[in-house]
Amino acid sequence: MTVINPHQFFDLSQEDPQSLTHFRATVADGQLFRYVEGDRESAGTLVERHCAGYFGKEAAAAVANGTVGLRLALRALGVGPGDRVLVSAYSFIACAMAVCAVGAVPVPLDLDSALTPDTTALESPEEPVAAVLIVHVQGHAVPVGRLRELCDRLGVPLVEDVCQGFGAASADGRAGALADLAVTSFQQSKQISCGEGGLVAGPAALVEHVYRMADLGAVRREGGLPDWDDERALVGENLRMTELQASLVLDQALVLDRTLARQRDRRARLREELGPDVPVLDSTHPDGDAASHTLFLARGADDAAEFCAGLAARGVLARVVWKKTYPEYGVFRRLLPSAPHPRPRKAEALAPRILSVPTSKYLTDMAVSRVAEAVVAFRRHLVEEEA
Numbered sequence: 155m156t157v158i159n160p161h162q163f164f165d166l167s168q169e170d171p172q173s174l175t176h177f178r179a180t181v182a183d184g185q186l187f188r189y190v191e192g193d194r195e196s197a198g199t200l201v202e203r204h205c206a207g208y209f210g211k212e213a214a215a216a217v218a219n220g221t222v223g224l225r226l227a228l229r230a231l232g233v234g235p236g237d238r239v240l241v242s243a244y245s246f247i248a249c250a251m252a253v254c255a256v257g258a259v260p261v262p263l264d265l266d267s268a269l270t271p272d273t274t275a276l277e278s279p280e281e282p283v284a285a286v287l288i289v290h291v292q293g294h295a296v297p298v299g300r301l302r303e304l305c306d307r308l309g310v311p312l313v314e315d316v317c318q319g320f321g322a323a324s325a326d327g328r329a330g331a332l333a334d335l336a337v338t339s340f341q342q343s344k345q346i347s348c349g350e351g352g353l354v355a356g357p358a359a360l361v362e363h364v365y366r367m368a369d370l371g372a373v374r375r376e377g378g379l380p381d382w383d384d385e386r387a388l389v390g391e392n393l394r395m396t397e398l399q400a401s402l403v404l405d406q407a408l409v410l411d412r413t414l415a416r417q418r419d420r421r422a423r424l425r426e427e428l429g430p431d432v433p434v435l436d437s438t439h440p441d442g443d444a445a446s447h448t449l450f451l452a453r454g455a456d457d458a459a460e461f462c463a464g465l466a467a468r469g470v471l472a473r474v475v476w477k478k479t480y481p482e483y484g485v486f487r488r489l490l491p492s493a494p495h496p497r498p499r500k501a502e503a504l505a506p507r508i509l510s511v512p513t514s515k516y517l518t519d520m521a522v523s524r525v526a527e528a529v530v531a532f533r534r535h536l537v538e539e540e541a
C-alpha cells in the first residue's frame with residue numbers, strides 16, 4: 155500500500171524542470187550567494203519585491219527561516235527585555251520562542267473553534283503590551299480586523315505570522331495585509347517551500363532594519379559591497395537567504411494562484427466525496443482560505459489520536475496540528491510565570507482535537523478518494539463545529 159503523505163506542498167521530484175526558470179538560472183550560473191556577480195538580478199531581491207507587493211507592503215527582507223523572521227521583526231519594532239507580547243496560544247512553539255529570544259514575555263491569547271482570537275486582553279489591558287503576534291493556521295486565515303482596531307487604539311504594533319497562511323484570506327482580507335510586519339516561512343511543510351527560509355514584509359524603514367540585522371549589520375553599497383563605517387551600520391548576524399532558496403521560492407510564488415486553484419479543487423472534491431454528514435471545521439472565509447489543509451474537530455484528544463492512527467493504517471497521514479498550547483510545554487511552564495494572565499482555556503481544550511488532512515496539489519483523484527474513504531470510516535470520532 156502506498157502511503158499518501160501530502161504534507162509537502164512542493165516536491166522538486168514531481169515538478170516539470172522546465173517550469174523552474176529561476177532555479178535553473180541560479181544552478182546554471184553557480185551564483186548561490188545573495189550578492190550575485192554578473193548580469194542576473196538576485197533572486198533574493200526579486201522574492202522580496204514580489205512578496206512585498208503580495209502582502210501590500212513597501213518592502214520585504216528575505217531571511218534564513220521564519221523563526222528568525224519573527225525574532226528580527228520583534229527587534230525592529232523595539233520589543234526587548236521584560237516587554238509583554240500577546241501571542242496566539244494556539245500556535246507553533248517557534249512563535250513564543252521568538253518572543254523569549256528577544257527577552258520579552260509571551261502572554262497567551264485565547265481563541266474559539268472558528269479560530270477567532272479572543273480580544274478581551276486588549277480591550278482594557280491592565281499592563282502595557284509591547285506587541286501582538288497573531289498566528290494563521292494551516293492555510294486558514296484568522297480574522298484580525300478587531301485586533302487591528304484595538305492595536306491602533308493602544309498604539310501597539312501587530313505582527314502576523316503567515317508561515318502557514320500564505321495565500322489565505324479571511325473576511326478581513328489577505329493574511330498579513332493588516333499587520334505592521336508580516337512574517338512568513340518557506341520551510342518544507344509550508345505552502346511555498348525551499349527546505350528552510352523566511353521573509354519579513356512591512357514599511358521600508360522597519361524592513362531595512364530587519365535586513366541589516368540579518369546581513370551582519372552592513373549598509374550595502376551599489377554592487378552589494380558592505381559598508382560598516384556608515385553611521386547606519388549596526389551589529390548583526392548572518393541570517394541571509396541563499397540564491398538557491400530564493401530562486402525556488404520565486405518559481406513557486408509566481409504560480410501561486412494556479413497552485414491555490416488546484417488545492418481548492420482538490421479540497422472541493424474531498425468535501426464532495428465526504429458528503430454533507432462529515433463535519434469539516436470551516437475556515438472563517440470558505441472561499442478565501444488557501445485550501446492547503448482541511449481541518450476536522452475530534453470529540454476528544456483520544457478520538458483525535460484514534461482518528462490519526464486509523465487513517466495511518468489506511469495509508470493516509472493525518473495530524474493533530476498542535477497538540478498543546480505553548481504555555482503547556484514543560485519548557486515554558488518552567489520559564490513563564492503562571493500568574494497573572496488567565497489560562498487560554500478554550501485553546502487548551504481545542505488544541506489536542508484539531509486535525510488536519512492536507513489537500514496538496516499533487517493529490518490525484520484516486521488519492522482524494524482514498525482520503526475521503528478513510529475519513530468517513532472514522533467519522534464517529536468527529537464532532538460538529540462548536541461555539
Ligand SMILES: *Cc1c(COP(=O)(O)O)cnc(C)c1O
Binds near residue numbers: 249317350
Ligand atoms: C513553521 C512555522 C514557524 C517557524 O518557521 P521556520 O521557518 O520553521 O523557522 C513559525 N510559525 C508558524 C505558525 C509556523 O508554522
